[in-house]
Amino acid sequence: MSYIEFFTNSPGWFIGSVFVIGLLVGSFLNVVIFRLPRRLNYHWARECRELLGHPADAGENPPPGLIVEPSHCPSCGHHIRFYENIPLLSFVLLGGQCSACGAGISLRYPAVEIFTALLSGMVAWKFGVTLATVYGLLFTWMLVAIAFIDLDTQLIPDNLSLPLLWGGLLVNIDYTFAPLRDAVIGAAVGYLLLWLIFHLFKLVTGKEGMGYGDFKLLAALGAWMGWQAIPMIILLSSVVGAVIGVFMMIFRRSDRGQAIPFGPFLAGAGWLAFVWGHEITAFYNKLTGMGA
């Protein structure tokens, strides 16, 4: 019996295996979320100095790369050994502390691992033993990295949003999630819609409400799902954004002028529409009696 037959006949094993893969990938995403913005900043600073005619090298060491260089404790520099780097398990066994200096390890690391694993398991459950699951997992993992990097830095790196956009167009060459025609239009409409809102908002209020990274992210979502998904993504992201914004105002007393990144809401709404789009539409139609 081939693996494909085995997993098709035992969906529990399939979803469980993808869940475990999700934990491992989540562990890697923690590294990407932490290191990629630092790498980009380092290179931007070099380019800026070059542009201004200064020596590009200002003497600082480049931040570690994403794959080759091992992790260290940010407090004491303790080299994290492989058995201290097992997703979830190590965090529990170490009691959430560095084994050398006892500094607390942020709860966000295991949280990102579990979160990634849960989303991965849901994709496997939804799409089954198909190529769509493989594509859907890549889509999901990119969105997790984008959402957390935007949350931390208010930036969505082009190195993530643009490959996501091309990826969406490529997987739809054979109509995996949408006809290629709808995907191409979706990419263009996604970008232009937010570009238009951005400039209208700026014209009226003189403020910049979001960034170009958000336009590229919605373009990417349009490429994966086709232009028809864009109204739902906008609607869902506004609802989620409004709910979280109100919570932040109540509990953190943040002043209303403080920028809240839009990318995590777009990414969250995009993922929901990707996995549950048909169910959400059916539910909406039932509510309004349109499906009757």
Ligand SMILES: [Zn+2]
């Ligand atoms: Zn330490």
